[in-house]
Amino acid sequence: MELLVEERERVTAPTAATYTPLVMVSVAALAVFNGDLRALLSPHSALDPGVFALPRSYPALDESLDLAAGRELARLCGAAGYYEQLYTWTEIASEGRPGPGSAEERRVLEVSYLAPCIATTVSSVEPRSGAGSVSWTSLLQLPRMAPGHAEILGYAHRRLSRKLSYTNIAVNLLPAEFALSELQAVYEVIRGRPLDKRNFRKWIFATGFVEATPHERRFGAHRPARLYRFVSRDLLRID
Amino acid sequence: MELLVEERERVTAPTAATYTPLVMVSVAALAVFNGDLRALLSPHSALDPGVFALPRSYPALDESLDLAAGRELARLCGAAGYYEQLYTWTEIASEGRPGPGSAEERRVLEVSYLAPCIATTVSSVEPRSGAGSVSWTSLLQLPRMAPGHAEILGYAHRRLSRKLSYTNIAVNLLPAEFALSELQAVYEVIRGRPLDKRNFRKWIFATGFVEATPHERRFGAHRPARLYRFVSRDLLRID
DNA sequence: CCAAAAGTGTTGGGTGTACACCCATGG
DNA sequence: CCATGGGTGTACACCCAACACTTTTGG
Numbered sequence: 072m073e074l075l076v077e078e079r080e081r082v083t084a085p086t087a088a089t090y091t092p093l094v095m096v097s098v099a100a101l102a103v104f105n106g107d108l109r110a111l112l113s114p115h116s117a118l119d120p121g122v123f124a125l126p127r128s129y130p131a132l133d134e135s136l137d138l139a140a141g142r143e144l145a146r147l148c149g150a151a152g153y154y155e156q157l158y159t160w161t162e163i164a165s166e167g168r169p170g171p172g173s174a175e176e177r178r179v180l181e182v183s184y185l186a187p188c189i190a191t192t193v194s195s196v197e198p199r200s201g202a203g204s205v206s207w208t209s210l211l212q213l214p215r216m217a218p219g220h221a222e223i224l225g226y227a228h229r230r231l232s233r234k235l236s237y238t239n240i241a242v243n244l245l246p247a248e249f250a251l252s253e254l255q256a257v258y259e260v261i262r263g264r265p266l267d268k269r270n271f272r273k274w275i276f277a278t279g280f281v282e283a284t285p286h287e288r289r290f291g292a293h294r295p296a297r298l299y300r301f302v303s304r305d306l307l308r309i310d
Numbered sequence: 311m312e313l314l315v316e317e318r319e320r321v322t323a324p325t326a327a328t329y330t331p332l333v334m335v336s337v338a339a340l341a342v343f344n345g346d347l348r349a350l351l352s353p354h355s356a357l358d359p360g361v362f363a364l365p366r367s368y369p370a371l372d373e374s375l376d377l378a379a380g381r382e383l384a385r386l387c388g389a390a391g392y393y394e395q396l397y398t399w400t401e402i403a404s405e406g407r408p409g410p411g412s413a414e415e416r417r418v419l420e421v422s423y424l425a426p427c428i429a430t431t432v433s434s435v436e437p438r439s440g441a442g443s444v445s446w447t448s449l450l451q452l453p454r455m456a457p458g459h460a461e462i463l464g465y466a467h468r469r470l471s472r473k474l475s476y477t478n479i480a481v482n483l484l485p486a487e488f489a490l491s492e493l494q495a496v497y498e499v500i501r502g503r504p505l506d507k508r509n510f511r512k513w514i515f516a517t518g519f520v521e522a523t524p525h526e527r528r529f530g531a532h533r534p535a536r537l538y539r540f541v542s543r544d545l546l547r548i549d
Numbered sequence: 550c551c552a553a554a555a556g557t558g559t560t561g562g563g564t565g566t567a568c569a570c571c572c573a574t575g576g
Numbered sequence: 577c578c579a580t581g582g583g584t585g586t587a588c589a590c591c592c593a594a595c596a597c598t599t600t601t602g603g
Contacts, residue, residue, distance in 0.1 A: 082574075091330045094419065130329050135400045136419070157399040159421050161374040180333065180375070180419075182398050221313050232557040269557070270593065294600035491582075508584070509566065516564095532580040533573035 089137055092161070092180040095219075096140045097125040099157065099227035100147060101187040103244055103257045106207040111147055111188075112225055115217040124217035125183070126128055126205055127222070140184040147205060153306065154186035154244040157227055178284055181219075185227045187243035232261050238308045239280040242301040248284055250296035251275070331400070331419040335379045336364040336459075338466035339386060340398065341427040342483055342496045346448040349463055350386055350427075353443060354456045363456035364422070364463070365444055380424040386444060392482040392545065393425035396466055399458055420458075426464045426482035471500050477547045478519040481540040487523055489535035490514070517548055 100111040115124040126147055130139035134204055138155070144151040160181045208214065208229060213221060233238045244257050255271050275281055281299045289295040339350040354363040355390065365386055369378035376395070383390040397419045449467060452460060473479040474497055483496050494510050514520055522540045528534040 090333050090371060092333060094329050094331065132329060132417075137400070156397060158395060159375065161376070161377065178371075250555085250580035264602095267594070268555090269595085272556085274592090280314075289601075291554075292552065294556075296555060489582085506567070507582090508568085511583085513565085528574075530580065531575035531578090533582045535582060 092178040093129075094136075095127045095129055095142060095179065095181050096136055097127040097181055097183045097223065098140055098143050098147065098154070098186050098222055099125055099183060100144065100188050101191055101227060101231060102207065103212075103260050104190040104207070105261060106256075106260065107211060108177075108228065108260050109207040110208050110227075111205045112208045112214070112216075113206075122215045122217060123213075123219050123220075127181070129298075136182050140182075140186075144186050147188075148188055152186070152188065154184050155242075157183040157185045157223070157230060157300045159183070160223070162219065165308065178301070183223045184225070185230055187231060187240060189244060189246055228261070235261060237310060238306055239278070239301055239303065240306060242280075242304055247300075248290060248298040248300050251281075251299055252296065254281070254299070320416040331417040331420070332368075333375075333419050334368055334422055335375055335382060336368045336422045337365055337379055337386065337393070337425050338368040338422060338463055339380050339383065339425045339427050340470060340483075341429055341446065342499050343429040343446070344373065345495075346450060347467065347499050348448050349466075350444045351447045351453070351455075361454045361456060362447070362452075363459050366420070375421050376398050378417040379421075380423075383423075383425050387425075387427060387449060391425070391428065392479075393423050396462065396469065397425045398422070399462070401458070403488075422462045422466070424469055426470060426479060428483060428485055454526075467500070474500060474549060477545055478517070478540055478542065479545060481519075483542055483547075484540075487525060487537040489527060490538055491535065493520070493538070517532065519546065 077249040079256065101108055107188075110122040111126055113126050114120060115122040126143060128139060128143040130136055131142075134142070140154060140156075141151040144154055145247065149309070161178060174266050208226060213224070216224070241254060241257055245254060251272060252268075254275065255266055256266065258271065259265055280301055280303075282302050284298045287295040288298055337350070341348055350365055351362040353359060354361040366383060367378060367382040367385075369375055370381075373381070374533070379393060379395075380390040383393055399422065400417060422497050449463060455463070470479065480493060480496055484493060489510060491507075493514065494505060494507065497510065498504055519540055519542075521541050523537045523539050525537040526534040527537055
């Protein structure tokens with residue numbers, strides 16, 4: 072109590088109690104499959120079924136934002152893998168709200184998270200029961216989005232794309248063992264341009280992020296692919 | 311109103327109204343002068359005068375977080391220059407609160423901002439009236455800090471250091487015209503290691519971020535320094 | 550034997566790095 | 577003339593980008 076009084080003295084006009092925005096976490100769950108970078112989207116409102124949004128939820132009282140995001144992710148995908156905070160938005164217009172003087176005219180504070188998801192998990196969990204009507208949508212063919220959410224997705228995409236080049240974040244986009252061509256495809260799809268096979272192979276081994284396993288995979292009428300794995304599942308960076 | 315009901319249906323247990331944390335913005339204002347990277351710190355509590363914190367404030371009701379941060383920065387430095395959001399923290403312990411069952415046991419949601427400040431502005435505004443007892447403290451000799459705030463400063467330092475290498479963010483750390491040795495010193499102090507003069511010069515011109523002015527500065531018993539300026543004050547990145 | 554994907558080396562150009570000396574000035 | 581900081585060029589190592597063919601398999 073005494074402390075709070077002191078804080079108010081040091082601070083400009085507004086007091087703590089006055090600012091009570093609606094706090095939400097939103098999750099940009101991204102996965103590469105079927106040759107596309109895709110995000111989990113859910114319908115924004117039943118009134119306008121053509122508009123979609125990132126999955127969101129309200130944090131519980133005793134919960135940190137990170138935990139709330141993890142819980143939301145688990146609800147969507149069954150289990151939460153790696154995820155990280157992206158950005159906190161307050162400029163998202165409160166479109167669709169009833170009237171200007173409504174009691175619901177509270178500011179929305181939306182803390183967004185980036186969650187790279189593993190393709191195999193994804194395809195086996197296409198709609199996943201309990202997750203509502205979410206669906207994996209290609210970033211190249213986004214539907215009309217809730218205000219600000221296309222921007223969040225762009226931000227998530229850029230962050231993921233950049234992190235590919237200086238971290239092992241791709242470990243969260245692939246199953247435990249994979250062919251190098253699969254890893255390369257992940258890089259190509261997210262970066263949006265093709266890579267030279269030999270240079271990619273040289274580079275990825277030089278990072279020390281991946282190593283060969285003794286296994287190989289045989290399918291189709293061609294030479295079997297050696298399988299590789301990430302040395303560490305923890306997020307590592309080069310430099 | 312109807313919309314909110316629908317949102318509740320899509321969302322897990324907690325409802326919007328239950329989560330009303332204390333929302334604050336904190337500003338990591340960083341500047342290079344007197345050979346050090348320094349941050350603006352204010353006393354954390356009068357009870358324990360040895361503990362310091364980042365300057366914080368409560369947003370006003372009708373204000374976005376960005377505006378609140380800008381207002382806080384203006385209060386501290388006279389005018390807000392460039393600043394960007396860093397990260398949103400909720401894990402900051404509510405140490406120092408009276409009792410466990412107190413009414414003030416609300417969760418704190420702290421949105422931190424990074425604000426590079428210009429050295430000349432800084433030295434002319436040493437304490438600045440109206441900014442309280444804030445002072446520019448070297449990051450190399452941090453006092454005891456409020457919980458989580460040393461971490462925020464480390465985060466701000468790393469972000470600034472990395473951005474030096476792929477943006478012109480240093481434009482916000484120097485006056486309009488400057489000698490190249492001053493710019494180099496900024497890079498050296500923030501990165502914490504010396505740079506080769508010729509290589510730095512080659513690199514900075516290769517970026518296209520700076521250009522020579524017709525002016526030079528004469529002082530001391532040595533050849534006058536050519537003055538340079540940033541081509542653009544907007545944040546640009548290479549690649 | 551054919552189609553399909555896996556795997557493998559070399560080279561030229563450019564970029565980063567290390568390094569030492571002359572220049573202009575004020576005192 | 578000397579102390580001080582400003583400004584300049586070169587040589588070498590390394591890294592990156594470009595590029596084509598052989599291998600292994602199933603059908």
